[in-house]
Amino acid sequence: MGSHQYANPAADAADDVLLRVKDLEVEFNTSKGVATAVNGMNFEVKRGQALGILGESGSGKSVTARAIMGILDMPPAHIPRGEILLEGEDLLTVAPRRHRQLVGSRVSMVFQDALTALNPVHPVGRQIGELYRVHRGYSRRDAKAAAIKMMEKVKIPAAAKRVNDYPHRFSGGMRQRIVIAMALALDPVLLIADEPTTALDVTVQAQILELLKEQQEERNMGLILITHDISVVREVTDQVAVMYAGRVVEHGPTAEVLSRPGHPYSRGLAASIAGEELKGQRLPAIPGTPPDLLHLPAGCSFANRCAFATEACAASIPALELIDEARHSACFHTREVLAHANA
């Protein structure tokens, strides 16, 4: 796809690239036909880097995360094309045994709703300890001790006392901390957080984000933060990939993409943030609705909602191309969009 993509594990290792997703496609068989949820996804995450994946509901953010973790329900999902290279190993083609070794230990995931993500009939300590028992062969007692240590690390008060409590005995924020403890238990090189604060109230959101950020920096981990919340992306991430209709439409340093967007869609997103200067006015929204994933258009998926669209946009899909230093955009009219922003 984009000219900056090269698949060379040795080069990846030298560049500290932890994860490289290449031309990933995910389709779902539905009763109405095949829905393309992820449609040629390309991105990379380096060691110590926090990448935000920003997009609206149905843009393929969570499906991408699940594809990386290998927890898509297949069927109905299937992956016709693409590579997911974790430290050079393609997670889509490794043997199931190897996959289970990598997932949960080298790459792990924090889920959106901690209440449903935790098993209601097992104490939290056992759910954290299970990772040590399965991946590292710890004894029951050692696993419990390690679980307590992990609970302390994510700042759960009185961890030693609460290790035998069940998930429903914890508050929403504490439950999310337990999910994070589980994800960090085996020192992963890459952590994927799928809308980790969406189910929490605002004050708790800030604490959880702070914890994630702090742990990421302390461990020099790669972090993928999936969200539809621009302020979350701005607070936590260095890089952002903006997704629309199953593909990345813009990719670059967070501050730059949000302040000087190069794709009409990111421009629309950035403009829709409520701020002081918009007080008393209608919030600018992007007109129209996202395309039907069952019938994606032949050209640019955003063309029908785009003020910059021309005939070329309906004819073919613009590739993700380098537009500036370390910045990529998939739009035929990026120059215009940037010029608009500067004006």
Place this chain on the structure above:
Amino acid sequence: MLGYTVRRILQMVPVVLGATFIIYALTFLMPGDPVAALTGSRPLPESTVQQIRLAYRLDDPFLVQYGNYMLGLLQGNFGIDFFGRPVLGLILERLPVTFALAMTAWVLKLAIGLAIGVYGGLRNGQAGDHFALVFTVIFLGIPGFVIALGAQTVFGVQLGWVDPAGIRAGWPLAFILPALVMAIEASAGLARLTRTSLVDVLRAEYLRTARAKGLSPRRVIWGHALRNAMIPVVTYLGLSLAGMLGGAVIIEAIFNMPGIGGLMVTAINNKEGTVVVGIATMLVLVYLVFNLLVDLLYGIIDPRVRI
């Protein structure tokens, strides 16, 4: 836990009162005269009839009879039948047979139902699942007595593997066929409940989490899915154990087993109110106790309702 148990036992009191009252009223309202039924075609002298009526206080008003009966019950006295035998003794003499039959059937049903249900649930939508579905539909569709008579004819009479009737062979040999008949019929419902519950649990987010932890499929199923899937099943199982006692009554009649069922049928034919009500009261008590046990067990299997 203790407080909860005590409260539950106290709640049983009005249930027992209500249930016995209804049963007592129904036996009281049964057409025909108990004394006449006792003597059959040869009428007794009027004076003897009067004596019996007096001795059993059959001429008292209904509420007085019921009150006396309940007073006796409170002292553990279930009354006597027309031959002067204590009803409690009659019941206790036959209860072991019924209990053995019901328990055997219940355990078999557990094994068959869970096996089919888990198999179908794990193969949701595949051929194995459809096979399990067909099995359950067949056994839900055939009336129990047809299976019972059929099994009796084939295995008891034609093949001669077991005695077609009676309990001379003792447990387990004499109980296997009748228990299996009960179990097969009852396991269909259990299998479908287990299957549905498991399919639901397999879609749960926490199973996704379990897979994201890099656990083997076996560990995901045994460690995370099954216990959750069993939560609704346990409730059903406990209640069905009590239901099995009721089902045993019919099977006992078909296989000629000297259990509570036979006693009940005789008592109803003879209009022996004390025996009928005694058995019914006993079954109500057993049912309530199982209900309580289920609720306590429920708390153990599902920590969210721990009491």
